Amino acid sequence: MSRIRVGVVGIGHLGNYHLQKYARIEDVEIVGASDSQTERARKAADQFGCEALSDHRRLLGRVDAVSIAVPTGAHYAVAHDFLEAGVHVLLEKPITETLAQADELVALAEKQRLAFQIGFVERFNPAIVALEGVMKKPVFIEAHRLHPFFERGTDVDVVLDLMVHDLDLILHFVQSSVTDVAAVGVSVLSEKIDIANARVTFADGCVANLTASRVTAKTMQKIRFFETNGYHSADCAKREVSSLRTRRFPDGKVEIVANPLNIPKHDPLEEEIQAFVRAVKTGMPPPVTGEEGRQSLEVALNIVDRIESARRSLR
Secondary structure, X not given: OOOEEEEEEOOOHHHHHXXXXXXXXXXXXXXXXXXXXXXXXXXXXXXXXXXEEOOHHHHOOOXXXXXXXXXHHHHHHHHHHHHHOOOEXXXXXXXXXXXXXXXXXXXXXXXXXXXXXXXXXHHHOHHHHHXXXXXXXXOEXXXXXXXXXXXXXXXXXXXXXXXXXXXXXXXXXXXXXXXXXXXXXXXXXXXXXXXXXXXXXXXXXXEEEEEEEOOXXXXXXXXXXXXXXXXXXXXXXXXXXXXEEEEEOOOOOEEEEEOOOOOOOOOHHHHHHHHXXXXXXXXXXXXXXXXXXXXXXXXXXXXXXXXXXXXXHHO
């Protein structure tokens, strides 16, 4: 496949960024921008020289691949339409609202032999990429993802809106099954959970503590990995990494030394889009598969269930 015909469905905050990145790839042709709000689609179409569409189904048969950045509640229906029609899909996180929906999309993509990538952009963050070669076996992980309140994203609670990013990173690096989940959370500015803390225990003994909030004054996106012989701290917002390791001497003494890492200089979303295009062209699995999106959703829903159960018990 020499030239990829693409469309973007959902021309909000993220959808516009997807269009910008596709426009920079030489062998990609943007066919259409689709949004139920016609003015959004028209404005994007004017900017990127493509067709404005109010119904995403009008792209079927005209595109090879599509980015879907609609509200979470519409993920399943829109993605199903394209996968069923043989179109490769890059679907923003979280994969779906339910595990049953996620299972159906993963199975459909596999049946159709399509690239089905989930939009966990932090996987492509330079700070995270720098850790790929040094992370061995985390024993404790601490993650904080704190943001000011924005109306967008409040169609889901903070676990599926923000915490799910860190869940994906943790599952990626730990590579062990979850054995226990404990969680607390509260609603502050919306009807859904706005602040949450979760403790996730894995079969290999690793424990992860995650905090997510969308009611803070400042943004924080930090994740710290502790290993028996090292420590790594990644600031995803600043795209910086601090890495330390232990050095042992023959006499038994141990010291902690800096572990300089090569941090790549790239735009995470641009890398994500390029990775998706490569998967479409080569037929190789995308870097963040539908199955991985399903795994992070399962843990996220478990956390939400624990929070809701605790809240019900207090009523």
